[in-house]
Every structure is written in structure tokens, then in C-alpha cells.
Amino acid sequence: MTMKGLETELVKILAIFTTINLSHNSFQGEIPGLIGHLHSLIGLNLSRNHLTSSIPLTLGNLTDLGWLHLSSSELSGVIPRKVGDLASLGYLDLSKNKLSGRIPQDKPWSTFSSESFSGNPDLCGTSLLKACPGDAQPPPP
Known part of the structure; x- marks a missing residue:
């Protein structure tokens, strides 16, 4: 890691970091659930990697998190309600993944734009103006 021109080797992520940007790498595998123990975190960007599996529920423990960018990866499964x-x-940007299911419709979920969820063909809900299986009516325009 290079910070203020000084190169330092980190053997673990320090709990005092408030923002982490590890975008545009070739990371593979799951997002470690331990990231939910970084309670000082206000920003997390893991976009444009090859992350698989689901979004860990432990991200819902990050009560000070102000922005979360997990786009352009291979995340799958449903979006944990606890995160939103x-x-x-x-x-919030979860676009261009393999997420599925219904996007929660209550606040604060309704404040995120459709771009936050685009590129996930198996997601549905009013945020994307795409009806979910079993919906009686299509979402309003």
C-alpha cells in the first residue's frame, strides 16, 4: 500500500481505516465476512473484481457506512435487506453482477436509483420497473 508517498506492506487490514478502495483488481472468491468487523468504515469499494458468492450479511454491521460500491463483479444470490x-x-452500486430476487421496496431502498441495480438480469422490483414473478400488476411507470 502506498499512502502519502510511503510504501508499506500490510499483512492485514487495520480496523482504523475509514475507507477502503480495492477496485479494479483481479480479486477472486468471496467477500470476507470479517469485513463486517471494521466498524469505523464509512466507504467500501470492491468494484470491478471477480468476486463470487453472495454479499455477506456482516456488511449490515457497518452502521457508519455511507457508500458501498460492489459493481461489475460476479456476486450472486439475493441482496441482504440488512445492508440497505x-x-x-x-x-449504493450493486450493478453488473448476477444478483437475483426482489429488491426491497421500502425506504431507504426506494431512494437508490435504478442504476444501482442495473445489469442484474434476475433482479426485479419497482426500482428496476420490472415485475417479479407472482406480482399481480406491473410496477408503475
Whole structure:
């Protein structure tokens, strides 16, 4: 890691970091659930990697998280409701993954734009103006 021109080797991620940007790498595998123990985190960007599996529920423990960027990877499964229920979360980008299921429709989920979820062909809900299986009516325009 290079910070302020000084190169340092990190053997673990320090709990005092408030933002982590590990985008545009070739990381593979799951997002470690331990990331939910970094309680000082206000920003996390793991976009444009080859991350697989689901979004860990432990991200819902990051009560100060203001922005979360997990786009352009290979994440699958449903979006954990606990993540979007974070009171501080003002920016969310889960686009271009393999997520599936219904996007929660209550606040704060309704404040995120459709771009936050685009590129996930198996996602549905009013945020994407795409009806979910079993919906009686199509979402309003």
C-alpha cells in the first residue's frame, strides 16, 4: 500500500481505516465476512473484481457506512435487506453482477436509483420497473 508517498506492506487490514478502495483488481472468491468487523468504515469499494458468492450479511454491521460500491463483479444470490437498512448509507452500486430476487421496496431502498441495480438480469422490483414473478400488476411507470 502506498499512502502519502510511503510504501508499506500490510499483512492485514487495520480496523482504523475509514475507507477502503480495492477496485479494479483481479480479486477472486468471496467477500470476507470479517469485513463486517471494521466498524469505523464509512466507504467500501470492491468494484470491478471477480468476486463470487453472495454479499455477506456482516456488511449490515457497518452502521457508519455511507457508500458501498460492489459493481461489475460476479456476486450472486439475493441482496441482504440488512445492508440497505443502514441508516448512513447514501450511495449504493450493486450493478453488473448476477444478483437475483426482489429488491426491497421500502425506504431507504426506494431512494437508490435504478442504476444501482442495473445489469442484474434476475433482479426485479419497482426500482428496476420490472415485475417479479407472482406480482399481480406491473410496477408503475
